[in-house]
Amino acid sequence: MEPRSGCPVNAAIEVLGDRWSLLVLRDVIFSDRRYFRALLTGSAEGIASNILADRLVRLVEAGILARGTAARGQRARYSLTEAGIQTLPIIHALGNWGLDWREGSAELRGRQQLMRDEGPAFIEDLMDELRVRHLGAAPKPHDGPGPFERLDAAQTAAAEQQAADRR
Amino acid sequence: MEPRSGCPVNAAIEVLGDRWSLLVLRDVIFSDRRYFRALLTGSAEGIASNILADRLVRLVEAGILARGTAARGQRARYSLTEAGIQTLPIIHALGNWGLDWREGSAELRGRQQLMRDEGPAFIEDLMDELRVRHLGAAPKPHDGPGPFERLDAAQTAAAEQQAADRR
Numbered sequence: 001m002e003p004r005s006g007c008p009v010n011a012a013i014e015v016l017g018d019r020w021s022l023l024v025l026r027d028v029i030f031s032d033r034r035y036f037r038a039l040l041t042g043s044a045e046g047i048a049s050n051i052l053a054d055r056l057v058r059l060v061e062a063g064i065l066a067r068g069t070a071a072r073g074q075r076a077r078y079s080l081t082e083a084g085i086q087t088l089p090i091i092h093a094l095g096n097w098g099l100d101w102r103e104g105s106a107e108l109r110g111r112q113q114l115m116r117d118e119g120p121a122f123i124e125d126l127m128d129e130l131r132v133r134h135l136g137a138a139p140k141p142h143d144g145p146g147p148f149e150r151l152d153a154a155q156t157a158a159a160e161q162q163a164a165d166r167r
Numbered sequence: 168m169e170p171r172s173g174c175p176v177n178a179a180i181e182v183l184g185d186r187w188s189l190l191v192l193r194d195v196i197f198s199d200r201r202y203f204r205a206l207l208t209g210s211a212e213g214i215a216s217n218i219l220a221d222r223l224v225r226l227v228e229a230g231i232l233a234r235g236t237a238a239r240g241q242r243a244r245y246s247l248t249e250a251g252i253q254t255l256p257i258i259h260a261l262g263n264w265g266l267d268w269r270e271g272s273a274e275l276r277g278r279q280q281l282m283r284d285e286g287p288a289f290i291e292d293l294m295d296e297l298r299v300r301h302l303g304a305a306p307k308p309h310d311g312p313g314p315f316e317r318l319d320a321a322q323t324a325a326a327e328q329q330a331a332d333r334r
Contacts, residue, residue: 003269003270003271004211004212004213005211005212005272005275006211006270006271006272006274006275006276007193007211007212007262007265007271007272007275008261008262008263008264008265008266008269008271008275008276008279009189009190009193009258009261009262009265009279010190010193010211010212010265011265011268011269011270011271012261012262012264012265012268012269013186013189013190013261014186015269016261016264017184017185017186017189017261018184018185018186019180019181019184019185022176022180022184023176023177023180026174026176026177044171044172044173044174044177045171045172045174045177046171063268083264083267083268086264086267086268087264089260089263089264090257090260090261090264091176092260093256093257093259093260094175094176094179094180094183094184094257095174095175095176095179096175096256097175097179097183097250097253097254097256097257098174098175098176098177098178098179099175100250100253101178101179101230101250101253102170102175102178102179102182103170103173103178104170104173104174104175104178105172105173105174107173108172108173108174108175109173109175112175112176
């Protein structure tokens, strides 16, 4: 498909400026959902099966996801490419905006707040960890929990705080 | 409209995860197009008139643009709200991705490259200048050309370089 203009913003939007594509990427990145069924049943926004199938094809064609070869009867596993991993700053910028300008659940906001508080180096750590998970890169040693474990912990802590506030 | 989930990424995507809305915002921000006709005729991607009308209504409803009151027979002028100004980091992240992973015209890439090279402080300068243009904030003094003039100059320089390379 020819891009409609030579603008790099437009070029990105042509493959990423679609609600469901971005939500699929978010779930692959943050929830490590790698299979069709996991993406379908885990979707907080209730993605429809035909839309998920369409968006996975599009993301593979755009070089953002890679579809693993699956033997007959086996499920195909999706991986992020380097281009896919580098969509994280976009998703992060969207989440930052949502944190400031929209309501939302405390636990999911806790995750986004941690990313904001930690700054750009943490986003780099997350991308490095995605390279381990998706591209087979060698893990980097880190003291204590990894960046995704820290996000999960922030989410749990925010949920617990919310439950305590309700009591 | 109730959001489909409490996730801040989803909340942002529900209002911004649409190709044309993002392109309209890009043109308001970078090309200072404030009127329906300027947005329609200036669109590099050839936005259709009915789509532009629809997206302007949506962006106003979402609190991202404000529509000035227009006397009978006069054209309405659109302004960015603070929430609209803060979409700049999202558009910047999209353009950065496009710069790395997609082809594009040299002149428009020149603009994006300058933003990348200058880093986060320059994005803050651009947002401050948008507050002057759209919210009536007092201009901040700066030595030499303002941030948008620098972007225009980068675009012109890249276009001239491209023309020279072709000779």
